[in-house]
Every structure is written in C-alpha cells, then in structure tokens.
Amino acid sequence: MTALVIAEHDNASIKVATNNTITAAAKCGGEVHVLVAGHNCKAAADAAAQIAGVTKVLLADAPQFADGLAENIAAQIVALAGAYSHILAPATAAGKNYLPRVAAVLDVQQVSEIVSVESPDTFVRPIYAGNALATVQSSDAKKVITVRTTGFDAAPSTGGSAAVESVTAAPDAGLSSFIGREVAKSERPELTAARIIVSGGRGMGSGENFKILEPLADKLGAAMGASRAAVDAGFVPNDWQVGQTGKIVAPQLYIAVGISGAIQHLAGMKDSKTIVAINKDPEAPIFSVADYGIVGDLFTIVPELVKELG
Amino acid sequence: MKILVPVKRVVDYNVKVRVKADQTGVETANVKMSMNPFDEIAVEEAVRLKEAGIATEVIAVSCGLLSCQETLRTALAIGADRAILVETDVELQPLAVAKLLAAVFKKESPDLVILGKQAIDDDSNQTGQMLGALLGRPQATFASKVVIEGGAAQVTREVDGGLETIKITLPAIVTTDLRLNEPRYVTLPNIMKAKKKPLENVKPADLGVDVTPRLKTLKVTEPPKRSAGVKVPDVATLVAKLKNEAKVI
Numbered sequence: 001m002t003a004l005v006i007a008e009h010d011n012a013s014i015k016v017a018t019n020n021t022i023t024a025a026a027k028c029g030g031e032v033h034v035l036v037a038g039h040n041c042k043a044a045a046d047a048a049a050q051i052a053g054v055t056k057v058l059l060a061d062a063p064q065f066a067d068g069l070a071e072n073i074a075a076q077i078v079a080l081a082g083a084y085s086h087i088l089a090p091a092t093a094a095g096k097n098y099l100p101r102v103a104a105v106l107d108v109q110q111v112s113e114i115v116s117v118e119s120p121d122t123f124v125r126p127i128y129a130g131n132a133l134a135t136v137q138s139s140d141a142k143k144v145i146t147v148r149t150t151g152f153d154a155a156p157s158t159g160g161s162a163a164v165e166s167v168t169a170a171p172d173a174g175l176s177s178f179i180g181r182e183v184a185k186s187e188r189p190e191l192t193a194a195r196i197i198v199s200g201g202r203g204m205g206s207g208e209n210f211k212i213l214e215p216l217a218d219k220l221g222a223a224m225g226a227s228r229a230a231v232d233a234g235f236v237p238n239d240w241q242v243g244q245t246g247k248i249v250a251p252q253l254y255i256a257v258g259i260s261g262a263i264q265h266l267a268g269m270k271d272s273k274t275i276v277a278i279n280k281d282p283e284a285p286i287f288s289v290a291d292y293g294i295v296g297d298l299f300t301i302v303p304e305l306v307k308e309l310g
Numbered sequence: 311m312k313i314l315v316p317v318k319r320v321v322d323y324n325v326k327v328r329v330k331a332d333q334t335g336v337e338t339a340n341v342k343m344s345m346n347p348f349d350e351i352a353v354e355e356a357v358r359l360k361e362a363g364i365a366t367e368v369i370a371v372s373c374g375l376l377s378c379q380e381t382l383r384t385a386l387a388i389g390a391d392r393a394i395l396v397e398t399d400v401e402l403q404p405l406a407v408a409k410l411l412a413a414v415f416k417k418e419s420p421d422l423v424i425l426g427k428q429a430i431d432d433d434s435n436q437t438g439q440m441l442g443a444l445l446g447r448p449q450a451t452f453a454s455k456v457v458i459e460g461g462a463a464q465v466t467r468e469v470d471g472g473l474e475t476i477k478i479t480l481p482a483i484v485t486t487d488l489r490l491n492e493p494r495y496v497t498l499p500n501i502m503k504a505k506k507k508p509l510e511n512v513k514p515a516d517l518g519v520d521v522t523p524r525l526k527t528l529k530v531t532e533p534p535k536r537s538a539g540v541k542v543p544d545v546a547t548l549v550a551k552l553k554n555e556a557k558v559i
Contacts, residue, residue, distance in 0.1 A: 069476065070439065071448055093469040097451050100404070100439035109405045109524035112434045122528065127432050128327045132336050135528040175448035175482075179464065179475040190471065196558070220559065238454075238489060239472055244433075245488055247470075253558040263326065270536055274556040276548065282541075291539035291556065294548055304545040309559070 001030030001120065003086035004058075006077060008094060009036060009044040011066075014051070016193050017090035019154035022053055024147040026155070027117035028086045031055045034162075037076045039066035045164045052159035062169035067178035068094050074101035075170040081106055081142065086120070091146035092192075103144040110144045111136060115151030129244040130267035149192065150250035150271050184239060191242065194223030196253040199242055199269070202229035203258020203279065203298060210236055212299065213257060215306045225249070227259045243268035258298045261286030278302065311365045311458070311480075313356040314420040315390060316411055317349040317372050319381040320431040333529040345381045348426025350388070351486040354493040355456060356424050357389035364458050367391050369418060373402055373410050379509060386504035387496040393509045398521060400514075404432075406521035408440035413517035415445060420481065422463065427452050427485040438485035448478040452487040 003025035008015040018034070025032045032053055036045040037060040045059040058080060064072045077098070081087060087102060089095035091113045103110035115133070116124035122137045123145065191197065198217045200210050210224075217224050225247070226240040242249055244267040254272035259265060261277070261284055269275070270289055277290035278298050287293040294301060321327055322344040327336045345353075359365040370385035372378040373396040382393035396410045415423065428435035442449035450456075450465035454473065457464045458480075466475045468487045478484075514521045542548045552559045 067474075070451070071442075074443065093452060093467075096435050097439065097449075100436035101443035101449070103436070104405060104408055104440035104443035107405070109403050110434070110436050110440075111525065112436060125433075126533070127530070128321070128336060129430065129433065130533060131327050132329050132530050133533050134530050136525045137528055138525055140524050173448070176450075176476055176478045179477055181469075181472065181474040183472040192470070237472075238468055239470065253552070253556070274552070274558045275536075275539075276552070287541065288538045289536045292548055292551055293539065293541040294545070295541060301545060305548070308545045308549045 001028070001085040002083065003028050003030055003032050003088060004080065004084040005032060005034045006087070006089040006095065006099070007034050007036045007044065007048050008090050008092055009038060009041060011038045011041040012043045014044055014047045016154050017092050017149045018048070019051060019157060020149035020152045021088050021090045021147045022051055022155040023152040024114065024117055025086060025088045026053050028143070029120045030085065033058060035060065035077065035080065037065045037073055039063050047157070049162040049164050050158050050160050052156040054160045054162045057162050057164045058167045059164055060167050060169050064169070064172035069176050069178060070098040070101055071173040071175050072170065073098040074105070075173055077102045078105050079170045080167065084142065086143045086145065088145045088147055091148050095146050099144060099146055106142055106144065108140040108142050108144045109138065110146065111138060112146050113148040114145055115148050129264060130270070131263070148248060150248055184237060188217060189221070189223045191223045191225055191240070191247050191249055194249070194251050196220045196222035197225050197242070197249060197251045198222045198255045198257065199225035199227065199259060200230055200235070200257050201227040201259030202233060204230060204235060207235040212302050216255070216302055219306055219309045227262070227265045229262070256286050256290070257302060259286055260284045261289065311422065312367045312369065312418065312420040313359060313365045314415060314418060314423045315349070315352050315356045315368060315370050315385065316423070316425040316437070317353065317370055317381050317385050318346040318426070318429045319343050319372065319374060319378045320346045320429055323347055323430055329530055329532045333531055335527065335530050343377070345384050346426050346429045348428060348486050350493045351488070351490050352424040352426055353385045353388045353390060354491050355486060358491065359458065360389065369394065369420065371396065371411065371414050373398070373407050375399055382509055383504050384496065386507045387500045388494065392507055395509065395511050396514060396517065397511055398514050400521050401523050402521055403523050403525055404434045404436035405440055405524065406519070407437050408444055409519045410514060410517060410521065411437070411441050412444040413519055415441070422480060423483045425485055427487055438483045442483040447481050447483060449483040449485070450476055450478050451485040453484050454487050454489045456484055456490070
C-alpha cells in the first residue's frame with residue numbers, strides 16, 4: 001500500500017499545503033511518494049525530497065505542466081496511478097481543479113476535502129458548509145482524495161532524504177492553453193498559510209477604511225482577510241474572502257473586525273486556535289465563537305490595539 | 311451554439327440544516343428546497359449568452375427524484391428552452407451524475423456545458439471536472455468571466471492568490487464561481503411560460519448508466535461546538551490575555 005501525494009508548488013519551492021497532505025497520506029497506512037509536475041521544477045522536487053516521511057519523489061518536468069492546466073496534470077497522474085492505493089492532493093484551487101478528472105478516468109468516486117482519516121478506506125469530511133460532518137467509506141479499489149489542509153498538521157520540511165526519480169511526461173492534451181495570471185502582490189503571508197489573520201467585514205464601511213487594519217497586520221506579521229459581505233460590497237478583492245465560498249483557514253490567531261459572523265464566514269474560520277472579535281453590536285453572532293470579544297467602535301479600538309502592541 | 315446546463319436541487323441556502331438524531335444524515339423533510347445557487351448562476355450565464363445571440367438553445371438537465379422537476383421549471387423560468395430530468399431515487403454521487411450527464415451530452419451534442427462549481431449540500435466540487443474527463447474535453451472551473459470567440463472560450467478563473475485566464479477549445483465544460491453574474495429574479499409571466507416548455511423524463515437505464523453509490527455514509531454528526539469566550543472591557547486587557555492566557559502573540 002503506497003500513497004501518492006500531488007505537490008502544490010511554484011516550480012521553485014513547495015507550498016505548505018503539500019506538507020499537510022503528506023500527513024494525511026501517512027495516516028492512510030503505507031509509504032508516501034510525492035509527484036512534482038511542473039516546468040523547470042527540479043528545485044521544488046529537491047525540496048519535496050527533504051520533507052519528513054516522504055520515501056520517493058517523482059519529477060515530471062515538461063513545458064505542458066508549467067501553468068498547471070488540469071487536463072495535462074490529470075493525464076500525468078493517471079499515467080502513474082497504477083502503482084498506488086491512495087492518490088491525494090491538497091483541496092486548493094489547483095487540487096480541486098485537476099483531481100476529479102483523475103478520479104473519473106480511474107472510475108473512482110473521489111472523497112473531497114477530508115478532515116480526518118479513520119482507516120485506509122474511511123474518512124471524515126464536512127458537508128453543508130461545515131454544519132455537519134460525514135464519515136464515509138469508499139468501496140473503490142483506489143482512493144482518490146482531496147485534503148482540507150486545516151485538518152492536518154504540516155509534515156516537517158526537513159528530515160527526509162527521498163530519492164528524486166524523473167518520470168516520462170504525459171503529452172500535452174492540446175485542449176486548453178494558458179493566457180495569463182493576475183496575482184495580487186503582497187508582502188504579507190498567504191491567507192491559508194498565515195499564523196495570524198486580521199479580517200475585516202462590512203463594518204469596515206469602505207475599501208479605503210481597510211487601511212486602518214494594515215498597521216495591525218504589519219505589527220503582528222499577519223495576513224489580511226475579509227468576509228464575503230466585504231467582498232460583495234467591493235471593498236477588497238475576492239481572494240481575500242474567508243468562508244465556505246472563499247478560503248478555509250485555521251490560524252493560531254484570527255482577529256475579526258467589523259464582521260457580524262454569518263454562518264458561511266464561521267465555516268471558514270471556526271477552527272482557528274484563538275478568535276478575537278471586535279464589533280460594535282454586542283449581539284453579533286461572531287461573539288458566540290470568539291474567545292475574546294470587545295464591544296465598541298472598530299475605528300477607535302484598532303488604533304488603540306496597534307498602540308498597545310507597542 | 312447549444313448549451314447544456316446541469317442543475318441540482320438542494321436544501322435552500324438560507325436553511326440552517328439539522329443533523330438527524332439517528333446520525334443517518336441531515337433533516338430534509340419539510341425543508342425548503344431550491345436550485346443550487348452556483349447552478350442558478352450557470353443558468354443565468356447560459357441565458358445571457360442566448361440573449362446576446364451567441365447561443366441558440368439552452369437545455370437544463372437535472373438528475374434525481376421526480377421533485378427535481380420543480381428545479382427544472384425554475385431554470386425554464388429563468389430562460390432555458392427545454393429540460394431533461396434523469397429520474398431515479400437512488401442516492402446519486404458525483405461520479406454517477408457525471409456519467410449520466412456524459413450520456414445526455416452524447417445525445418444532445420452541446421458546444422458548452424455550464425454548471426455550478428459545487429453543490430452546497432455535499433460540497434464535493436467534482437461533477438464538472440469529472441464530466442470533462444469522461445468526455446475527453448477541456449474544462450475551466452471557478453469562472454468569473456466567460457467570453458466565447460471562434461470555437462473557443464476564454465475564461466477568467468478565481469484561483470488562490472488572484473485570477474488566471476485560460477482558453478479552452480469547444481466543446482468544453484465551464485463551472486461557475488460566485489462573481490460570474492447576478493441571477494435575475496424570475497417573474498410571474500415567465501413562471502407561467504415555463505410551465506408550457508417541454509420537459510423530457512428519462513431513466514438512468516435508458517442512458518445505460520450504472521449509478522450505484524461508491525461511498526457509504528457510515529454516520530453524519532454535528533461538528534464540535536465552539537463555546538463563547540469572554541468579553542473584555544478594554545484593549546489593554548485584550549492584549550494581556552492574548553499574551554499570557556492564549557499565548558498567541
């Protein structure tokens with residue numbers, strides 16, 4: 001029994017979502033191999049080989065994998081699938097995009113966004129926006145799984161010494177092509193990898209007002225997020241969105257500013273270790289999940305907080 | 311250009327779901343059901359393409375119980391031309407739905423399939439991608455903008471950290487994200503008109519598809535509850551607690 005983890009990477013380094021997925025794969029009971037499919041991605045493969053618990057790294061390096069087109073990545077995984085009992089990818093935008101194609105070709109019913117491995121064929125996954133947890137058992141010979149990264153600790157990035165083996169690249173399917181990417185540039189950590197997140201909601205009032213959160217985020221080395229209400233109001237871009245329809249996060253500290261706490265938002269952040277809520281409405285639902293709440297005007301409290309942090 | 315729009319009937323997004331006491335699932339008896347919101351965006355997009363003169367016909371399809379007819383009538387009221395129900399009372403999982411849709415695709419030969427990126431009940435996020443793979447056709451998931459030109463679709467996708475744009479050769483599969491459009495309200499005249507539009511009923515066996523579930527649900531439970539903490543009087547107390555009690559800063 002061996003599991004294959006599909007690495008999330010930028011061709012130069014491995015993203016931490018891969019490490020969480022490796023932990024989930026190890027719980028499936030066998031060896032863990034990692035596939036790095038990209039272009040000029042040897043550095044990423046070498047980094048994957050250092051991750052604790054990985055026994056082999058497969059490197060598929062070809063131009064058709066440069067931009068992560070689902071058709072091409074899926075074809076590569078299918079070509080390697082024969083040797084594996086479990087195929088796992090992080091439930092990121094990329095993993096969710098290509099993995100169901102793999103499952104369909106293998107005639108397997110994928111298990112999406114698992115948060116726990118009960119046994120090699122039984123997994124727990126949230127349904128209804130996290131309002132219920134389903135324990136499901138797969139009857140397929142192979143298991144194809146996406147992993148909700150907040151459900152598993154990250155495997156240490158060092159301590160392993162796996163061999164890196166080049167594999168024959170699956171050909172370009174020729175059905176899709178990459179045009180371009182608009183990546184929001186930021187000095188701050190990524191939302192899903194951040195230790196601390198400062199999030200703003202509709203209570204911020206405008207996109208301009210989000211600036212008052214910046215000194216706080218700077219002071220704490222935090223990522224910045226937002227509720228769907230703030231995104232829908234056009235205050236900030238959609239990729240800031242924390243919630244069932246955005247990113248699922250579980251940082252050490254989540255500071256919710258001017259966020260009322262709609263169910264869909266709570267589904268995205270309720271696994272945070274410590275939650276702080278700042279809101280002028282003492283009845284806001286966010287206080288029912290917050291470890292520490294402070295009732296008052298965010299425009300007074302946030303600057304005070306920055307000052308108090310020194 | 312012909313567009314196929316798969317739609318799913320789900321518990322309405324405003325309903326707070328309750329887990330059944332016997333842990334077999336969530337309560338769906340006497341609960342308001344609606345079209346999956348992401349599928350509603352898909353129907354809207356298809357109808358707009360028809361209104362723009364790009365599409366010639368919009369076909370809605372749903373798989374499941376006879377009651378899915380209501381959901382199809384909603385799609386027809388938004389502006390779909392006709393509907394197909396693949397009727398079964400077997401619990402359908404995404405792979406089975408993708409196989410049923412692939413069979414319908416082969417009968418109808420659409421140029422484009424638009425559907426929601428995920429259903430808000432099982433949150434699987436699989437059907438569109440599986441359909442693409444079964445048909446050997448390309449996909450653009452999590453779409454926030456779709457432009458059809460010369461036998462291809464240029465699609466802007468919502469990905470981690472921003473947006474990306476890809477071009478896919480038609481026939482292709484597009485799955486919708488929230489910001490693709492804002493679905494219209496259906497008007498009473500259109501609801502009345504929808505009642506007269508054709509709705510075909512087929513069975514999985516007619517399509518030669520085995521829909522036996524592959525995943526067995528052993529139990530459904532409530533997530534662990536997070537208890538409310540304390541309200542602190544001022545910022546100084548908050549910082550002290552974060553430092554000394556929670557030890558997170």
